[in-house]
Amino acid sequence: MTFEDWFRTDRLPHIYCAGCGNGTIINCTLAAIDQMSWKKEETVFISGIGCSSRAPGYIVTDSLHTTHGRALAFATGVKMANPALNVVIFTGDGDLAAIGGNHFIHACRRNIDLTVVCMNNQIYGMTGGQGSPTTPKGCLSTTTPYGCSEPPFDLCELAIAAGANYVARWTSYHVKELEKAVRAGLETPGFSFIEAMTQCPTNFGRRNKFKQVADQVDYLKTHGVLRAKRERMIEQGEKIPEDLFVIGELMRRNRPAMGVKP
Amino acid sequence: MRHEIRFSGFGGQGIILSAVILGRAAVMYDNKHAVQTQVYGPEARGGASMSAVIIDEEPIFFPKVTMPDIYVIMSQEGFEKYGAGAPEDAVMVLDSSLVHSRPKCTCYEIPATREAKQVLGRDIVANIVMLGALVRVTGIVSEAALEKAILDSVPKGTEALNIKAMKKGIELAATAGSKP
Amino acid sequence: MTKLEFWQGNTACAEGALAAGCRFFGCYPITPSTEVAEHMAVKLPKKNGIFIQMEDEIASMAAIIGASWTGMRAMTATSGPGFSLMMENIGFAAMTETPCVIVNIQRGGPSTGQPTMAAQGDMMQCRFGSHGDYSVIALCPASVQEMYELTARAFDLADQYRVPVFLMADEIIGHMRERITIPDKVAQTPRRELEKGVLPFQPDAQLIPGFATFGKGYGVHVTGLTHDEQGYPCTTNPKVHAALVQRLVDKIENARTAIADYDVVNPDAEQVFVAYGAPVRTVRQVLHDNPRANIGLLQLRTVWPFPEHALTIFKHAKVFLVPELNLGQIAREIDRHVKVPVVSLPKLGGDLHTPSDLVAALEAHK
Secondary structure, eight states: GGGGGBBBBGGOOSOTTTOOOOOHHHHHHHHHTTTTTGGGGGEEEOOSSSSGGGGGGGGGEEEEEOOOTTTHHHHHHHHOOTTTSSEEEEEEIIIIIIIIIOOOOOOOOHHHHEEEEEOOSSTTTTTSSBBBBOOOTTTTTTTTTTTSSOOOHHHHHHHHHHTTTTEEESSOHHHHHHHHHHHHHHHHHSOOEEEEEEEOOOTGGGTTOOOOOHHHHHHHHHHEEEEHHHHHHHHTTTTTTTTTTEEEEEEEEEOOBBBEEE | OOEEEEEEEETTSSSHHHHHHHIIIIIIIIIIIIEEEEOOOOOOSSEEEEEEEOOOOOOOOOOOSSSSSEEOOOOHHHHIIIIOOOTTOOEEEETTTTOOOOOOEEEEOOOOHHHHTTTTGGGGHHHHHHHHHHHHHHHHHOHHHHHHHOOOOOOOOHHHHHHHHHHHHHHHHHHHHHOO | OOOEEEHHHHHHHHHHHHHHHHHEEOOOOTTTTHHHHHHHHHHHHGGGGGGEOOOSHHHHHHHHHHHTTTTTTTEEEEEEHHHHHHHHHHHHHHTOOEEEEEEEEEOOOOOSSSSEEETTTTTHHHOOOSSSSOOOEEEEEOSSHHHHHHHHHHHHHHHHHHHHEEEEEEEEHOOEEEEEEESOOOOOOOOBBOOOTTTTTTOOOSBBBBBBOOTOOOOOOSSSOOTTTOBBBBOOHHEEEEEEHOOOOOOOTTTTHHOOOOEOOOOSSEEEEESSSHHHHHHHHHHHHHHSSSEEEEEEEEEESSGGGGGGGOTTOOEEEEEEEEEEEHHHHTTTTTOOOOEEEESSSSOOOHHHHHHHHHHTOO
């Protein structure tokens, strides 16, 4: 099998814009799943609302496309009721960190055996480009027309603090690394959180000086700094530019987990 | 015949449990009908706690106590709030070690808390002493039914103590006499 | 063989659910429903069931929907503020035709209101509270016995009609203890599984699709978006949306006679009380105390879909008197269906109508 065998071909083409990074992230996720020798009938994809959350609709397994922000609460019900199922959640920065923030920290705290892939494009894409809890300071959106004045959330720090067993951050540029991280997340019992920084050319890039899709992908590539490198920079007393973000595996531990397959 | 029994005291005395035990005795062991209700205030301890039981041979429709004919009062505040208005034809059993007021109606003075503490060694069973006294003076349920309902309801390991408390109540009531 | 018990209404509710095969309970504590959760927390683990206290009522509702898709009978219990929080996901359950049971031990509202006092102010919210058009089933117990029986029946109705079913109790019935007779066994009609080769949202003659349980290889896509019979989003085709919403309503409204559960006393009466929940108790007291009077009672155990045909049983009715612990929510519904006067007898504040309240109303509307 390849990752392509997991698609509902009768649902394609998808709704994503040209240049959107979500397709890349879905491919990486399905490629990782394809390596797990999971049966399709034992696998469920769950999502909330937003561009990211349309992903389960294109995947051939049982799938639950729920209400805004609540995917993790629905997933908790599915996984606790039938731990034999493999449950993967697609979400975005608005869905997970704004309206779904409470469910996010509690799913981490319970350390329930779910794998969450968050497509963080730093914007509400589907509704036309409003600021989200991860929109960087100073960035333009339709609801931050003078530049975002609020500080953003670091979703990985949040997941670690709240108790997730596996946490990693990559970007839509780092496809091999992302695929490996998702696989590690799928293999880890307990809550796994993989954040994928991604471009939204239509609603983020266009307003924030990324004229071409490649410009934003290049930005993600050059501004992601490996954890080890960042620590080295700190040791050497180098000043770390504010717009750098950490990438790599950020947590792997073995806290007691709930809903693990018997 | 419908009897309405009102219990009052302070939170933590087991006022609600008393009503539950009495209702249980009537339903489970005397083949009667009973409805138990209580007042839920925001405080978990202290304050004036109140609960009530209606006991009847017939099915009970209206579930609320309107004019109790039997009162079990275990604190001064409970007396003032829930006992002082007892009509003259009612019967009241009161804990004379904690309540200093006396009602217009027939009243049995039972020093339940004092006896529970001094004779039984645990003031926590004062409510069971009161139940024993109540059943002795009113016959609202049988003593056998009360005993079984107490055994159903109290924590494991405290059965002997609670039955002793019930018997103490029966004994105190036998000698208390009624006033006025 | 039956068993006698002296139980609180909320305990009877939990036990009725367990007897009906409920094995998943998601909740958030709220007065006056908490005893349902506490009882489930003790009992479910001993029956290999799942009890989970969620982070809020939004999550509780989501969790029981998720559990239901794995084939489990699932329930939550709440009261006013929690019920309001559940509304969006209740709409999701209606749209995705997810069987589930929601218990609302009603307290005084709006807002935090009277947490420990009874009300029936959520009757319209339960019918119309989520956005858009849909229909639901709501049952109203008036005794501890009915708390048990109606909770158990709620699961069968939820599975049969694939709809959220509400147990709309009140604080009085939820908190009081009384005599209850427990049956040995509660009959269960299981959910109809989807037949292979049939689309997952293709309705049968009763307008209800078979259930594509997760993990059985159906590959079903479940979405709150307007969807076609395949389950795929189809959000801009007016015909698909109209047909779907109409079916969600019709599958319940067309079945109102089958769903209806009511009790009739004195069908020849001229003055007829219509009541549900705790006020039924006062009406029955009045009937008991005035055996010669020409007073009728229609006790509604099903309030939604509204069993309007039951009103026609009272052919000589000159007035319908409707005591409710709200400002006349169901009185207004009754008024839509009858030609004779309908008198709302509202009671706010948490106390139940007394028998003398109702006797006075009978006098006033002779």
